[in-house]
Amino acid sequence: MTKSRGILIATVVAVGVALIVSGPRRPGAVATSEAAATGNPVDDIIQQRGLTPDEAEAALKTFVPPGKYDDFVMLTSGGHRGTIMLYGIPSMRLLKEVPVYAPDAWQGWGQGETGSAEVLKKGSFGDGLPTQTWGDLHHPQISLTNGKYDGEWVIGTDKSAGRVAIISMRDFKTKSIYKIPNATSDHHGVFTDDSEYIIVSSFFPMPFNEPKGYAPLEDYKTKYKGSVSFLKFDRKAGRIVPDESFQLELPPYFQDLSIAGRGPSDGLFFINSMNVEMATGGDLEGKPPMEIGASQREMDYLHVIDWKKAVEVAKDPARTKVVNGMKVIGLPTIVAEKLMWFVPESKSPHGVDLVPGGEYVVVSGKLDPHVSVYSVEKIKKAIADNNVEGKDDFGVPILKYDACMEAHIETGLGPLHSVFDNQGNGYTSHFLDSTVVKWTLGPPYNPPDKAWKVVDRVSVHYNIGHLQAPGSNTRKPWGKYVVALNKWSVDRFPPLGPLHPQNLQLIDVSGPKMKLLSDTPAIGEPHNSMIIPVEMLQAWTTYPETGWDAIAMQKSAVATLQGKEAITRNGNSVTVNGTVVRSHYTPDIVRVKEGDRVVFNWTNVETARDATHGFGLHGYNVNLSIDPGATETAEIVASRAGVYPYYCTEFCSALHMEFTGWLLVEPRK
Amino acid sequence: MAAGRAAKVTPYPEPSVAPPPPVPTPDRVASLTIVAVAVLALAMAWILPWWVMKARAPQYGQRTLLILVGPRTVDGDVRELDMLGHYVGIRPLGTLARVERTLAPLGLFGAAAGLLLAPWLRRRALRLLVVLPVLLMPFLLLVDLKLWMDHAVNDRDPTASLNLTVTRINPKLFGEYEVGQFKVATELGGGFYVGAVAGLLGLGLVFATPLRPRRFGAAALAGAGLALLAAPPHATAAELTAAPGGIAQALAAAREGDTVIVPAGVYAEHLVLDRPLRLVGRPGAVIDGGGEGTVVRVTAPGVELRGLTIRGSGISYTTEDAGIRIEHAAGVRVSDVRLEDVLFGFFVAQGDGCVIERSTVIGKDLPHVRRGDGIRLWYSAGCRLAGNRIERSRDVIIWYSAGTVVEDNVVTTSRYGLHYMYSNDNVFRRNRFEDNQVGAAIMYSRGIELSENAFSFSNGPAAYGLLLKDADDVFIAGNRFLRNATGLFFDGAPQSRGGRVDVHDNLIARGDVGVALQPLSRGIRFWDNAFIGNRTQVQVLGTGSAEDNAWAVDGRGNYWSDALVYDRDGDGVSEVPYRAESTYEVLADRYPTLAFFDGTPGAEAIDTAARLFPIFAPRPKLVDPHPLARPPLSAWTRSEDAGGAGAGLVVAGVALLATAAFVAVGARKALA
DSSP states (O other): OHHHHHHHHHHHHHHHHHHHHHSOOOTTOOOSTTSOOOSOHHHHHHHHTTOOHHHHHHHHHHOOOTTOOOSEEEEEEOBTTOEEEEEEETTOOEEEEEESSSOBTTTTBTSSBHHHHHHHHHTSOOTTOOOOOOOOBOOOEEEEETTEEEEEEEEEEETTTTEEEEEETTTTEEEEEEEOTTOSOOSEEEEOTTSSEEEEEOSSOBOTTSGGGOOOGGGHHHHOBEEEEEEEEETTTTEEEEEEEEEEEEOSSEEEEEEEOOGGGTTEEEEEEEOTTOOOOOGGGTSOOHHHHTTSSSEEEEEEEEHHHHHHHHTOGGGOEEETTEEEEOHHHHHHTTOEEEEEEESSEEEEEEOTTSOEEEEEETTSSEEEEEEHHHHHHHHHTTOEEEEOTTOOEEEOHHHHEEEEEEOOSSEEEEEEOSSSEEEEEETTTTEEEEEEOOTTTSOGGGSSOEEEEEEOSSOEEEEEOTTTTSSOOOOSEEEEEESOOTTSSOOOSSSOOEEEEEEEOSSSSOEEEEEEEESSOOOOEEEEEGGGOOOOSSOSSTTEETTTTEEOTTOOOTTOOEEEEETTEEEEEEEEETTEEESSEEEEETTOEEEEEEEEOOOSTTOOEEEEETTTTEEEEEOTTBEEEEEEEOOSOEEEEEEOOSOOSTTGGGOEEEEEEEOOO | OOOOOOOOOOOSOOOOOOOOOOSSOOOHHHHHHHHHHHHHHHHHHHHSOSEEEEEEOGGGTTOOEEEEEOSSOEEESHHHHHHHHHHHTOOOGGGTTHHHHHHHHHHHHHHHHHHHHGGGOSSHHHHHHHHHHHHHHHHHHHHHHHHHHHHHHHSOOTTSSSOOSOSOOOOOSSEEEEETTEEEEEEEOHHHHHHHHHHHHHHHHHHSOOOOOOHHHHHHHHHHHHHHHHSOTTTTSOEEEOOTTOHHHHHHHOOTTOEEEEOSEEEOOOEEEOSSOEEEEOTTEEEEOTTSSOSEEEOSTTOEEESOEEEOOOOOTTTTOEEEEEESOOSOEEESOEEEEESEEEEEESOTTOEEESOEEEEOSSOGGGOOOSEEEESOOSOEEESOEEESOSEEEEESOOSOEEESOEEESSSEEEEEESOOSEEEESOEEESOSEEEEEESOEEEEEESOEEEOOOSTTOEEEEEESOEEEEEESOEEESOSEEEEEESOSOSTTOOEEEESOEEESOSEEEEEOTTOOSEEEESOEEESOSEEEEEOTTOOGGGSBSOBTTBOOEETTSOOOOTTOSSBOSSOEEEEOHHHHHHHHOGGGGGGTTSHHHHHHHHHHHHSOSSOOOEEEEESSOBSSOOHHHHHTTOTTHHHHHHHHHHHHHHHHHHHHHHHHHHHHHO
């Protein structure tokens, strides 16, 4: 098919060329699009811009006409920018950035607004440590219903601090940040098939059982533990329910990416691990440096956890302990109750991915040029038959490698992550080769003779990390596109200083050959993303009721309607219940005394789309973004006397420049 | 068990009571005691350090780094110092003064022999001459040490990650000084003092009255001398022979330094060598692991394995089943060993200075993905892999191991002929990598010399003859890259400012692609290479250009089989620059099926047509300003297999014979 088409193209080109070379030019004689300009404006543009036919085709495929929407929206992490970015596909236009772990002045997130400040504070370590105003958000995950995206919630775990942020897809605002006890670094967290739990593995093992959470590194093997948290998700409220959550105590390996089963793998949970050597570094102390120590052995262990059974065990207080307020099933109990098995996996794996139907687990160790495919059926059989080849130091049984293995596909150098389309194909990113490789899945997706074969390969630019496809790693993939999230852009963008943007490359995978369509510079350090069809978005265009508390997702207790505005004083405390509407604040004069505590509750009483107003307060480091219908609160202590104008920071109307007010702080004698 | 101990050889005669002497009276007892004490002192000096350096720095807290230098060894915290030194470009200590350290045993032997001989010589000058070695040894060592120290700290690698702010360091032999954060104190060690005592005693012998050699004494002396000459270094150790099926038993009975001989036969055993021993197989000696676990484990330094066949490891990755596993053991030597039917061949973890030579690994008959590595070195500095043959394995992989020498090996039908990560200052010479998926992959390393290797017929899905990623100071000379999908692949090499990658005198032929360059590869210098008949001589990936690299050096470019050559002045360098820019290639990149038209008039028609009607601008790739008129001879001949070594031996042999004949003739003349 491909070959014949290629030959066809070649023949057409050759014939076309022959015609041009041989005869006088006859307009209209050349039918191919690759011919010279014929006066056709499109061809002229192509020629003027020096585009190749592929480039012209890519331009047409990615162009979204004015006023029309993209087909998909990609939610991409901002890495240590602590945000989630929304891009449209295929245009790759940046649509929005959602602040999560770091303050954002535009959206008033953590910028003097009390609700968001409280979210950031609650989501910090506490215990005398400062409020954390950054986070390292790697892998956004969309909530699932029946194993499919439901467009309701997004979570983003924090690799820097062991936290989970929950963002509503109704308004794309962060609702809560939960600091997980006994977890210090959460590289990755996922929803179960029906979003019953958010399961988060902790990357760095910690001595969390020890007094004050401390033990010397010399006691690493005995006192440090890994953990995986099963956080009960109240999907209505969009909150984690700590009382119904629990953890498994794990050996001190680095538990990394994970995936919850579905279909035949329903009830199982898979986690990649690293550093089963339990190396702790010590390069200046005469020991092998960390990364050397962690790459001594041949294999790491894929953790296979019977999580539904773990839920039952966790209900029994006799079989759990409470550590730092969290219910924990200890490692000996895990072994005794047969809650976990290991399967050897290639060293230092990155991705653990599950095919749409849940039949195969796909792992790639970056040092092995193969993608390893494990059969869930075989893993279950090995468990049932107790087909083990040993135990680790902690007594966890290790299933026989060959008994669980379905296929090895030699794809290229440095394979990292795999995604799936709706045509029975997998796509794997290759960091060393800088390629995306397409390969076929086995039965039931393809007949055995067409199974597990590499079918195509495309170069990407450069050093790809993750890649993503619409609905991959769910029951319902949509295919069509793959986005390569490249770590380095090197020379793909004009020189803009030594910090280069990363490069998001859109690849068309709808045909038999993958086609690279476009380069898009990324803001921050994107790691992974989720791609959802635009029609699945159910976001509000304005808040459903006037006086909405965006964090609590309900009507605010301090909502103010027009005509009810008031300034009330109670001792040294002044409360301003005001409204904003084009183009004025009510009240537009607030008089207080030096040292007063002043609370501003502003309600945007507009119902028009896009009529967001700001509250930028000079001197007190406050900027609110008050969306139509929202009530936002800022609290200050008027510690310094003076005159402080406030004004609307979001251009809204013809009289926007006049949209101002005065805070008068009268000196005390 | 049929084991017997050889008698110990006594190297000097027992003192006996002398008859009343004439004048001057030689004091036999005194002289011989002096000799005995001096030899003993020398032996002690051999074990003790001669010079000690103590270094302290804030990051080490209370700890003091110690470097102990002896005539043969550098001990102590060498690894730390090497690691620190590496950052500023100081070479590993283990690589310094190799010649001196190799010659040291000879020097010691000479010194001891001189002491033994001295009391019997009648002429004082002769006596002085024979004790001179023992007298001078301590001072020679200090002078040599000083020279090497100056060399090591001042002749630094200019491309190291850190530049020391001081350009010249003056290390002191004695006393205290500071380098950076380090406070260094140096002093003489016990070995020096004891050695000096031996020297002084030797001086005493010079002035003592010579002994009269009696017939018995002379015979004993001659015998002792001969025995010393003939005996191997382990002459004092015992030799045991293993009973059938009882190597482990023989090992248990052996003492440190003993040799255990394994007679022919099949031994179904798993062995652990946890003391410094020699295990020597007679032809036909086979150790069979029966398909279970690792067959031979070495956990003690200085173990030697020779002449064995080891087969039948298990197949578990979890336990990393290997033929031979060397772990936390330095200076292990394996020679002439054959490993068959093993998952991993040699698994070396923290085995500094190990030597694996003239050995064979034939892996299990499993698909590539299920095999283990033929040789795996992990965190083992200063090892030598020479003359080995690896078949049907996965990789020869070298990780975090500096100062490795890999030469004269043959790796075939494996995955990566050589896979090489985070390992600096290594040499690869005269190896042959054939029919592997990737010939050699070198990543994240610096200071690599690749010469006279052959990388051929690489055939995997990413089939590179040689892949270089993020590497600096790589010197690729005189290699052959034949019929690989891609001959050489460069990505991020050189990666550092000032990092060098030189490619010269190589033959790069008959591949789909000769050289592929990712855009981060800039500053590579190519000259005197022969690019012959590669479908694409040079491929540029991404949006880069090959022009950031030098295609000629000092007026000499490369030979291109597709170049138009015009060499009017006959100097072998064409006056017409070679330009690579091909529309057909641009098209073929896009439509791989066009490869069908390769080399046909069709392809040329496309190129010609494109030049006439530039639908796509042809992508200029590179210009070689001085292409060679003929392929340089060196590219063809330098990497011929094995021939070089054989010829060398013949030359050396002839020279030796000639010398011997010359000496014999001279001696006859003198006698006549």
